[in-house]
Amino acid sequence: xxxxxxxxxxxxLLPVFLFWWTVRNTGTPIRLPFDREAHPKRNWLGLLLRMxxxxxxxxxxxxxxxxxxxxxxxxPERDRIATHITICMDVSGSMGAGMxxxxxxxxxxxxxxxxxxxREGDAIGLTLFGSWPLRWVPLTKDLQxxxxxxxxxxxxxxxxxxxxxxxxxxxxxxxDNMQREAARLSGDDDQTLTPNSWREKRAKDQLxxxxxxxxxxxxxxxxxxxxxxxxxxxxxxxxxxxxIDEISGxxxxxxxxxxxxxxxxxxxxxxxxxxxxxxxxRAFLATNADGLQLIFDHIDQMQPARFVSTAxxxxxxxAPFATIALAxxxxxxxxxxxxxxxxx
Numbered sequence: 177x178x179x180x181x182x183x184x185x186x187x188x189l190l191p192v193f194l195f196w197w198t199v200r201n202t203g204t205p206i207r208l209p210f211d212r213e214a215h216p217k218r219n220w221l222g223l224l225l226r227m228x229x230x231x232x233x234x235x236x237x238x239x240x241x242x243x244x245x246x247x248x249x250x251x252p253e254r255d256r257i258a259t260h261i262t263i264c265m266d267v268s269g270s271m272g273a274g275m276x277x278x279x280x281x282x283x284x285x286x287x288x289x290x291x292x293x294x295r296e297g298d299a300i301g302l303t304l305f306g307s308w309p310l311r312w313v314p315l316t317k318d319l320q321x322x323x324x325x326x327x328x329x330x331x332x333x334x335x336x337x338x339x340x341x342x343x344x345x346x347x348x349x350x351x352d353n354m355q356r357e358a359a360r361l362s363g364d365d366d367q368t369l370t371p372n373s374w375r376e377k378r379a380k381d382q383l384x385x386x387x388x389x390x391x392x393x394x395x396x397x398x399x400x401x402x403x404x405x406x407x408x409x410x411x412x413x414x415x416x417x418x419x420i421d422e423i424s425g426x427x428x429x430x431x432x433x434x435x436x437x438x439x440x441x442x443x444x445x446x447x448x449x450x451x452x453x454x455x456x457x458r459a460f461l462a463t464n465a466d467g468l469q470l471i472f473d474h475i476d477q478m479q480p481a482r483f484v485s486t487a488x489x490x491x492x493x494x495a496p497f498a499t500i501a502l503a504x505x506x507x508x509x510x511x512x513x514x515x516x517x518x519x520x
Contacts, residue, residue, distance in 0.1 A: 180245035191237035198229050231508040238501040247490040259298045259400050262350050266407035268306040269339045272331045276465050280439050283465040284406050285326040291472040292319040304329050305346035306338030315357040343411035351426045354401055401432040402479055408439040414447040424454035433457045435475050
């Protein structure tokens with residue numbers, strides 16, 4: 177333990193002197209008519225009264241110690257680095273097909289709900305897509321809101337126009353939104369920018385980061401953005417290597433790691449698998465509800481929560497001294513009701 181103002185401890189000479197004076201001072205005796213009568217000896221009472229009279233000096237000593245600001249080093253704590261996760265969920269008609277006791281969407285929703293319980297502290301959003309993408313739940317750390325929203329996103333509740341499977345446009349939409357929402361959560365987003373102006377500003381920022389880092393890609397850094405694509409079909413808008421390179425490049429520029437979970441018994445689409453691998457992620461095939469849950473558990477292990485240690489800092493340590501001083505003061509006040517010297 178250290179003190180922020182150690183020179184104030186010199187004032188402890190005052191309570192020491194007060195304590196000594198209280199113990200040594202016997203006072204001026206007052207003779208009364210009944211002094212000549214016989215009285216029982218109560219030596220313990222005199223000792224108790226003397227001890228009680230010294231309590232104010234102890235309170236003064238504790239007050240001086242607190243005035244000197246006692247401090248201790250706080251044990252280093254670890255702050256969690258929030259991972260920004262977007263679940264990109266296919267809500268086309270085929271996701272309503274049976275998969276055991278539940279349909280494909282309901283099985284995926286149950287696995288996502290279990291996944292969120294293991295990611296408390298992260299920011300998770302939900303994007304739905306079919307023929308077009310729809311941001312259903314923005315990035316939020318209130319994961320219960322996302323769990324409540326899953327039931328309303330069932331393919332049975334979607335309009336007929338959502339029957340397609342446009343994975344390419346959904347991935348582009350998610351990459352763009354994840355960057356904007358990450359800026360919003362961190363407080364760096366400029367609300368006055370139009371969407372086009374914001375995209376130009378983002379492109380300049382990415383170019384500056386590339387030049388300042390010697391041309392290294394952002395994907396080489398440890399990503400704190402995770403995109404999980406859940407779908408059961410072939411994409412209707414990924415028709416060439418050029419589109420694959422464009423989308424994977426956009427995800428890499430945004431430092432997003434993508435994982436794909438393909439639901440069904442057919443093979444994983446090569447285009448989506450290639451995009452996932454280009455971003456440092458993987459593609460998985462889930463044929464049943466148990467497989468879905470195992471895949472989400474595996475993704476959780478592959479992208480564990482990250483923590484950063486904070487430096488030890490001195491903090492004020494008033495609590496024990498204030499507690500002891502308050503207890504002594506209360507005992508002294510109650511003692512004045514009975515145990516005190518009187519002149520008669």
